Amino acid sequence: MKFSLGSTFKILFVLGVAVIASARVSAQSLGDYRSVSSANWTNVSIWQVYNGTSWTAATSYPGQLVGTNDVYIQGGYSVTISSNIPNAVNSLTVGDGSGSTDNFYIGSTSSLQTQLITIADGGLAEWISNVSFSLPSGAAFVIDPGGTLANDNPCNSAKRLIIGSTVYSTCNGGAGTDYSFDDLNDSGGSISVSASSNSPICDNETLNLYSNPSGAGSSGATYSWTATAGPVGYTFNSTDENPVVTNLSAGSYTFSVTISDGTVTNTDSVDVTVNSSPTIVLQPTDQTVALGNNGNFSVTATGADTYQWQVSTDGGSNFVSTADGSEYSGSQTSNLTVISPDPSKNGYIYRVLVSNSTNSCSPTTSDEATLTIQTGTVITNRKITFRVNQN
Numbered sequence: 001m002k003f004s005l006g007s008t009f010k011i012l013f014v015l016g017v018a019v020i021a022s023a024r025v026s027a028q029s030l031g032d033y034r035s036v037s038s039a040n041w042t043n044v045s046i047w048q049v050y051n052g053t054s055w056t057a058a059t060s061y062p063g064q065l066v067g068t069n070d071v072y073i074q075g076g077y078s079v080t081i082s083s084n085i086p087n088a089v090n091s092l093t094v095g096d097g098s099g100s101t102d103n104f105y106i107g108s109t110s111s112l113q114t115q116l117i118t119i120a121d122g123g124l125a126e127w128i129s130n131v132s133f134s135l136p137s138g139a140a141f142v143i144d145p146g147g148t149l150a151n152d153n154p155c156n157s158a159k160r161l162i163i164g165s166t167v168y169s170t171c172n173g174g175a176g177t178d179y180s181f182d183d184l185n186d187s188g189g190s191i192s193v194s195a196s197s198n199s200p201i202c203d204n205e206t207l208n209l210y211s212n213p214s215g216a217g218s219s220g221a222t223y224s225w226t227a228t229a230g231p232v233g234y235t236f237n238s239t240d241e242n243p244v245v246t247n248l249s250a251g252s253y254t255f256s257v258t259i260s261d262g263t264v265t266n267t268d269s270v271d272v273t274v275n276s277s278p279t280i281v282l283q284p285t286d287q288t289v290a291l292g293n294n295g296n297f298s299v300t301a302t303g304a305d306t307y308q309w310q311v312s313t314d315g316g317s318n319f320v321s322t323a324d325g326s327e328y329s330g331s332q333t334s335n336l337t338v339i340s341p342d343p344s345k346n347g348y349i350y351r352v353l354v355s356n357s358t359n360s361c362s363p364t365t366s367d368e369a370t371l372t373i374q375t376g377t378v379i380t381n382r383k384i385t386f387r388v389n390q391n
Contacts, residue, residue: 029050038078086113
């Protein structure tokens, strides 16, 4: 079978989406729900709940009680929401990418207290009546590649997606709203952000924050970044889409970004870890030793548990790591011994790299120290004879 480059890319893309969708569904946590049959949302028998060890038959529907985590409509089943669900749901994902269509139907005027609905690969959301479906302020209705928001049966302005107090979208874009269901399909859903960063970093490195905007209205949107957690006294504010942060001290941070198109907003957060680079408190110093004696270099560092001494034989242009043997001992400790150096080592330069094995920070390099070997002058005693004349 012959494939074009374009068809190969499409196959790889679909496979990638399927893998992501599968991973999303299988990564269960305590309080997750999944569909095992088709019926109304409030029909307890169509749900299983994850108890931390295994999936078991649910005794309440998602959002009936406090404590619902993530909810998955999957397995080719159809779930219809027809009422206001009283308690919060962490998220709803429709579609498992398995090939069968997983359906989320809006049957009557209803609401779901969640900040995120994702119509994933193989998922379909459809208003089957001329009604409104409401999400809380700041929520996102995301449509992944392979997911669909139906725009038929028939399409009119009475089929409404409401976010907060705003009629965000109607099927045909009427009723004074800015977006139709087609607009949402084309742009990946409602306006949203998915905060990320290059964390973990070290305290001498730059932090890059990314908002990853998507959805209708994301082009030309405004951004507001803040630090919602960090070391005592730390504050941060930025209106950049992807801000760059410098001079962070070691610690744990949380940065939040809010996107707005002037009508609705969406907020997401990212946790950041800044590791501490080792600090050298006492640097190695130049050493002068007599021929035949050992040379000793030492370093004192905080936050370090790994050491590697290096030597340069060409005046500091190039350094190579030392190793324990007949010439050196303590090559990977805080104290290096140069064993009985011969005159050829006169002028050799030494330094040490200190690091911490528990983080990814680059080693801290010490100052350079020079070894000087004193050869001295050998004096030979000679016998001197004195003659004394006697008169």
